[in-house]
Amino acid sequence: xxxxxxxxxxxxxxxxxxxxxxxxxxxxxxxxxxxxxxxxxxxxxxxxxxxxxxxxxxxxxxxxxxxxxxxxxxxxxxxxxxxxxxxxxxxxxxxxxxxxxxxxxxxxxxxxxxxxxxxxxxxxxxxxxxxxxxxxxxxxxxxxxxxxxxxxxxxxxxxxxxxxxxxxxxxxxxxxxxxxxxxxxxxxxxxxxxxxxxxxxxxxxxxxxxxxxxxxxxxxxxxxxxxxxxxxxxxxxxxxxxxxxxxxxxxxxxxxxxxxxxxxxxxxxxxxxxxxxxxxxxxxxxxxxxxxxxxxxxxxxxxxxxxxxxxxxxxxxxxxxxxxxxxxxxxxxxxxxxxxxxxxxxxxxxxxxxxxxxxxxxxxxxxxxxxxxxxxxxxxxxxxxxxxxxxxxxxxxxxxxxxxxxxxxxxxxxxxxxxxxxxxxxxxxxxxxxxxxxxxxxxxxxxxxxxxxxxxxxxxxxxxxxxxxxxxxxxxxxxxxxxxxxxxxxxxxxxxxxxxxxxxxxxxxxxxxxxxx
Amino acid sequence: xxxxxxxxxxxxxxxxxxxxxxxxxxxxxxxxxxxxxxxxxxxxxxxxxxxxxxxxxxxxxxxxxxxxxxxxxxxxxxxxxxxxxxxxxxxxxxxxxxxxxxxxxxxxxxxx
Amino acid sequence: xxxxxxxxxxxxxxxxxxxxxxxxxxxxxxxxxxxxxxxxxxxxxxxxxxxxxxxxxxxxxxxxxxxxxxxxxxxxxxxxxxxxxxxxxxxxxx
Amino acid sequence: xxxxxxxxxxxxxxxxxxxxxxxxxxxxxxxxxxxxxxxxxxxxxxxxxxxxxxxxxxxxxxxxxxxxxxxxxxxxxxxxxxxxxxxxxxxxxxxxxxxxxxxxxxxxxxxxxxxxxxxxxxxxxxxxxxxxxxxxxxxxxxxxxxxxxxxxxxxxxxxxxx
Numbered sequence: 001x002x003x004x005x006x007x008x009x010x011x012x013x014x015x016x017x018x019x020x021x022x023x024x025x026x027x028x029x030x031x032x033x034x035x036x037x038x039x040x041x042x043x044x045x046x047x048x049x050x051x052x053x054x055x056x057x058x059x060x061x062x063x064x065x066x067x068x069x070x071x072x073x074x075x076x077x078x079x080x081x082x083x084x085x086x087x088x089x090x091x092x093x094x095x096x097x098x099x100x101x102x103x104x105x106x107x108x109x110x111x112x113x114x115x116x117x118x119x120x121x122x123x124x125x126x127x128x129x130x131x132x133x134x135x136x137x138x139x140x141x142x143x144x145x146x147x148x149x150x151x152x153x154x155x156x157x158x159x160x161x162x163x164x165x166x167x168x169x170x171x172x173x174x175x176x177x178x179x180x181x182x183x184x185x186x187x188x189x190x191x192x193x194x195x196x197x198x199x200x201x202x203x204x205x206x207x208x209x210x211x212x213x214x215x216x217x218x219x220x221x222x223x224x225x226x227x228x229x230x231x232x233x234x235x236x237x238x239x240x241x242x243x244x245x246x247x248x249x250x251x252x253x254x255x256x257x258x259x260x261x262x263x264x265x266x267x268x269x270x271x272x273x274x275x276x277x278x279x280x281x282x283x284x285x286x287x288x289x290x291x292x293x294x295x296x297x298x299x300x301x302x303x304x305x306x307x308x309x310x311x312x313x314x315x316x317x318x319x320x321x322x323x324x325x326x327x328x329x330x331x332x333x334x335x336x337x338x339x340x341x342x343x344x345x346x347x348x349x350x351x352x353x354x355x356x357x358x359x360x361x362x363x364x365x366x367x368x369x370x371x372x373x374x375x376x377x378x379x380x381x382x383x384x385x386x387x388x389x390x391x392x393x394x395x396x397x398x399x400x401x402x403x404x405x406x407x408x409x410x411x412x413x414x415x416x417x418x419x420x421x422x423x424x425x426x427x428x429x430x431x432x433x434x435x436x437x438x439x440x441x442x443x444x445x446x447x448x449x450x451x452x453x454x455x456x457x458x459x460x461x462x463x464x465x466x467x468x469x470x471x472x473x474x475x476x477x478x479x480x481x482x483x484x485x486x487x488x489x490x491x492x493x494x495x496x497x498x499x500x501x502x503x504x505x506x507x508x509x510x511x512x513x514x515x516x517x
Numbered sequence: 518x519x520x521x522x523x524x525x526x527x528x529x530x531x532x533x534x535x536x537x538x539x540x541x542x543x544x545x546x547x548x549x550x551x552x553x554x555x556x557x558x559x560x561x562x563x564x565x566x567x568x569x570x571x572x573x574x575x576x577x578x579x580x581x582x583x584x585x586x587x588x589x590x591x592x593x594x595x596x597x598x599x600x601x602x603x604x605x606x607x608x609x610x611x612x613x614x615x616x617x618x619x620x621x622x623x624x625x626x627x628x629x
Numbered sequence: 630x631x632x633x634x635x636x637x638x639x640x641x642x643x644x645x646x647x648x649x650x651x652x653x654x655x656x657x658x659x660x661x662x663x664x665x666x667x668x669x670x671x672x673x674x675x676x677x678x679x680x681x682x683x684x685x686x687x688x689x690x691x692x693x694x695x696x697x698x699x700x701x702x703x704x705x706x707x708x709x710x711x712x713x714x715x716x717x718x719x720x721x722x723x
Numbered sequence: 724x725x726x727x728x729x730x731x732x733x734x735x736x737x738x739x740x741x742x743x744x745x746x747x748x749x750x751x752x753x754x755x756x757x758x759x760x761x762x763x764x765x766x767x768x769x770x771x772x773x774x775x776x777x778x779x780x781x782x783x784x785x786x787x788x789x790x791x792x793x794x795x796x797x798x799x800x801x802x803x804x805x806x807x808x809x810x811x812x813x814x815x816x817x818x819x820x821x822x823x824x825x826x827x828x829x830x831x832x833x834x835x836x837x838x839x840x841x842x843x844x845x846x847x848x849x850x851x852x853x854x855x856x857x858x859x860x861x862x863x864x865x866x867x868x869x870x871x872x873x874x875x876x877x878x879x880x881x882x883x884x885x
Binding site for chain 1: 530534546550564591612
């Protein structure tokens with residue numbers, strides 16, 4: 001049974017949340033309790049399956065699964081791949097674990113957060129579909145499937161952003177998000193079409209193996225990088241992020257962070273695996289680094305004057321994306337240079353990837369804490385809030401943990417990953433490192449302002465009746481907080497067992513191609 | 518030799534994207550996204566065409582070379598996805614029209 | 630009007646870029662590589678027993694895509710119902 | 724803002740349109756079913772067929788008007804869509820003994836398991852393994868989803884300002 005599950009796990013992690021979502025219209029007849037239980041159960045099953053798969057993959061055993069072939073490992077019946085192939089290497093497993101864990105916690109949080117509003121079965125359906133889209137995006141080894149998963153992700157998250165549709169602003173944010181993401185997805189499709197026209201292949205590994213790097217390939221590279229950078233909220237296209245994260249319900253915002261990171265994963269996958277050293281790595285790497293620097297700095301400067309607590313956090317999310325782009329971009333820039341890669345390139349990439357998982361956790365925690373504030377007080381205007389620490393001490397503690405972590409204070413996990421980025425980037429170019437540190441300080445200043453205005457100060461009369469948040473909400477936040485502490489105290493273990501294999505897998509282009517061909 | 522179909526496809530895609538970027542009316546933005554999606558579908562189909570080919574269906578097929586089947590399958594998929602995206606975006610436009618009383622994107626409240 | 634200028638400039642650049650790419654594609658009507666599609670045409674009938682090769686690509690060789698595409702439509706339907714179909718006064722904070 | 728709603732439209736269009744719509748409904752249904760059932764033999768399949776059947780709903784909405792449209796059950800349509808997708812996924816899952824999405828019925832000799840010779844042939848109905856059942860499942864899902872989208876949008880836009 002275990003071996004059977006493990007063998008089919010790459011397909012099942014995508015299929016499970018999908019089927020659970022399809023069954024939702026039937027379950028909704030049984031009432032809201034059944035819907036919630038079913039969604040949580042499905043996500044728990046997905047999570048355990050992903051952990052099972054991830055443990056196997058991380059121990060150096062990548063999985064390849066040809067959908068519909070006579071045996072799962074029969075990828076090339078005629079010398080080339082003809083079916084959709086799911087390829088889970090350590091990097092994919094790493095991202096899949098993040099997605100599954102956060103989706104489970106978000107679902108748990110939602111159990112109470114979206115209690116009073118209608119349309120619950122649709123909410124959980126879309127949550128499950130979004131999980132499936134994310135899992136597929138990080139696991140698939142096929143360029144066209146990537147487009148389809150990207151669209152599934154954007155349609156379902158677009159709908160979830162507009163959950164409070166009567167507010168007007170949220171449908172506006174959702175509209176903006178849909179336009180940006182559908183144009184991005186169309187660019188991916190165009191790139192897939194260009195590759196298909198040249199090589200008659202859609203599989204990432206097969207295209208990578210045949211790559212000639214002519215003019216058309218460069219066009220496709222530019223289209224793919226632009227599309228995924230747009231989707232992950234890098235700077236010239238960051239305007240949708242603040243609206244979408246700000247207007248979505250809080251758990252959905254926490255989940256959208258992971259969705260952006262799935263796009264980030266696709267960006268890395270395209271740069272490292274599809275193109276690899278063949279790409280003009282110096283130029284591409286610098287492009288990512290510059291994009292990262294701009295994203296980091298503009299994000300934080302736009303965050304400081306915000307008055308809306310969730311909008312402020314969204315701009316910080318933009319800013320943190322810059323760190324990941326910076327770390328991985330430095331590695332991409334020195335990919336052709338073995339000495340530099342060994343001495344600081346790999347550390348930079350590990351820092352970037354470590355920051356991905358840390359960001360998912362602390363940003364999730366912060367958004368969930370903001371959600372708790374909104375849930376109890378009904379406002380998100382920082383000028384109206386104040387003195388909440390008297391009434392919601394637990395929320396205050398969780399918020400503080402998230403805020404310290406995002407600002408990179410020891411002993412929280414943000415410190416560990418940022419330290420790795422600072423160290424390695426300093427050896428690449430000291431100026432970049434200084435700007436990154438400055439951004440961190442600005443982040444700390446901004447969050448201290450938020451903490452001060454929302455939690456400290458005298459107890460305001462209008463919030464006298466405010467209570468601590470309900471249990472499902474603080475349990476999910478507590479799990480995140482515990483993991484933030486653990487990752488901050490034992491960063492070396494995390495790097496060794498999670499981030500290290502992932503970064504090795506991303507660098508091992510030959511291994512990825514060899515898995516299929 | 519100039520390949521007119523590909524040029525037409527690029528013109529179509531750019532028309533759509535220009536409409537999405539430059540127009541103020543949100544219905545026109547939706548139309549723009551749809552048009553560029555159609556352009557890309559046409560590109561896929563055009564890539565799979567073989568001179569004088571017939572559809573890749575064996576039922577009573579004439580004896581001739583067949584065109585490539587994959588682009589047609591991809592196009593089928595992408596048409597349905599485009600339909601779904603359009604439906605989603607139009608429903609947001611309906612909501613905004615109800616809320617703001619206009620389809621003009623300048624009247625929106627959110628900035629940035 | 631500075632924004633308009635930047636947008637127009639970007640669009641013109643994109644247009645030139647894509648047009649240059651279009652001119653480099655294989656000539657229309659004679660694709661250069663056809664290994665994957667020839668496999669489908671040659672073996673599709675034997676492997677999937679379907680006369681319609683497009684159907685066998687859609688539902689067999691690339692079946693996952695089709696499942697996903699159907700679920701995109703399902704997501705859109707659920708989303709439209711969720712945002713437009715709700716009745717009652719359950720709108721509140723957040 | 725105030726949008727003027729035409730009260731006369733609540734009961735749909737004139738009797739001529741209604742009769743024409745009911746007459747058209749039969750050939751549309753047959754065409755849709757034909758396209759779905761022959762998806763593995765002729766151009767078409769679940770998606771185009773489902774879309775054809777969904778036009779039936781649109782026709783009904785236009786002809787019969789708002790009051791009749793309100794009687795349609797959204798939950799039931801959504802349920803039908805879910806059933807279609809679960810069926811589709813089920814046919815993917817039954818191959819899991821080999822691989823997910825393995826075409827287990829093709830060439831098996833059982834239902835839809837007839838072998839076909841290579842090359843041009845007149846087309847046999849009982850071929851193609853899981854493809855025809857999948858076409859039916861997708862047809863159901865697409866028809867349901869598109870009907871649901873059309874219905875909800877119609878009701879929302881026809882709704883009076885409250």
